[in-house]
């Protein structure tokens with residue numbers, strides 16, 4: 001039985017804890033919040049053994065084997081570095097860090113300390129995306145031409161939310177666009193060689209709507225829009241000369257795949273999650289610990305670094321700048 005700790009018991013940590021509760025290999029042992037009462041409430045709700053009012057105490061707890069980091073992305077790097085230096089295995093929310101350099105440092109630390117360092121890009125672990133890869137490899141839609149995806153919600157009215165705050169690495173790209181970047185890369189199994197991006201920045205200085213074309217060595221183009229200001233389809237479609245595949249909303253949840261040939265729907269496959277979709281990455285992380293590997297091949301370190309590099313280039317083109325304190329390696 002592996003003992004898990006959670007750092008940052010906010011919105012998404014609830015999904016994680018719900019999925020972990022169904023695991024036979026791991027259990028929630030500890031929770032850490034900047035506020036002890038919040039940690040205690042979360043610990044009580046999900047039956048954790050210990051609650052801490054600071055992150056350092058959980059990292060130092062020898063009973064904890066593996067830590068899930070669910071703070072805003074601005075805070076991922078320093079917390080992950082402290083965890084790896086303490087010899088803790090990690091599952092960390094997307095986007096892994098604020099820039100590629102930070103991810104590279106963490107990848108080196110994971111090798112140095114022989115710890116699992118796993119990006120929680122949960123979609124990559126889902127059977128739906130395995131099915132998509134299979135259809136593409138089996139030439140069900142013929143030669144690939146392009147991928148199209150939209151991701152986002154009309155929630156720019158939120159005030160004092162991490163998404164609107166540059167100091168918390170806010171904006172649509174890092175929070176949402178990362179799915180389009182990562183899943184295109186996964187499906188195509190190649191890295192983009194050309195990036196073209198435009199965006200509308202909000203008054204707060206984060207990206208509100210971002211439109212990107214990623215061109216791959218094969219000639220395939222992945223075009224995506226991410227937004228925190230408009231309603232959108234939240235569909236991903238993959239287009240070939242003889243058909244297309246559609247992943248309906250919300251595509252990153254991987255609940256259904258539809259195969260079209262000659263403009264007709266010929267197959268629909270549903271993928272109900274045993275719990276909520278988080279269970280796949282949780283099990284994979286524990287498997288990595290038991291196998292002594294640093295990460296799952298489906299979401300490996302080279303891919304994580306390339307995703308961050310692609311996000312860096314997009315940010316440069318759209319002039320999405322964050323405060324130096326969250327970009328640094330200190």
Ligand SMILES: NC(=O)c1ccc[n+]([C@@H]2O[C@H](COP(=O)([O-])OP(=O)(O)OC[C@H]3O[C@@H](n4cnc5c(N)ncnc54)[C@H](OP(=O)(O)O)[C@@H]3O)[C@@H](O)[C@H]2O)c1
Nearest residue numbers: 008009010011012033034038070071072073093094095162
């Ligand atoms: N996989 C998915 O489907 C999914 C969905 C949503 C979000 N995410 C990712 O999960 C991460 C957290 O997202 P969330 O929506 O759960 O965030 P959130 O609820 O806004 O914040 C999570 C926790 O981070 C901690 N935190 C630490 N420093 C903070 C600071 N300076 N300001 C605010 N909070 C701070 C807070 O916990 P304490 O104060 O209690 O320590 C807070 O409860 C993000 O990286 C996001 O990209 C993933």
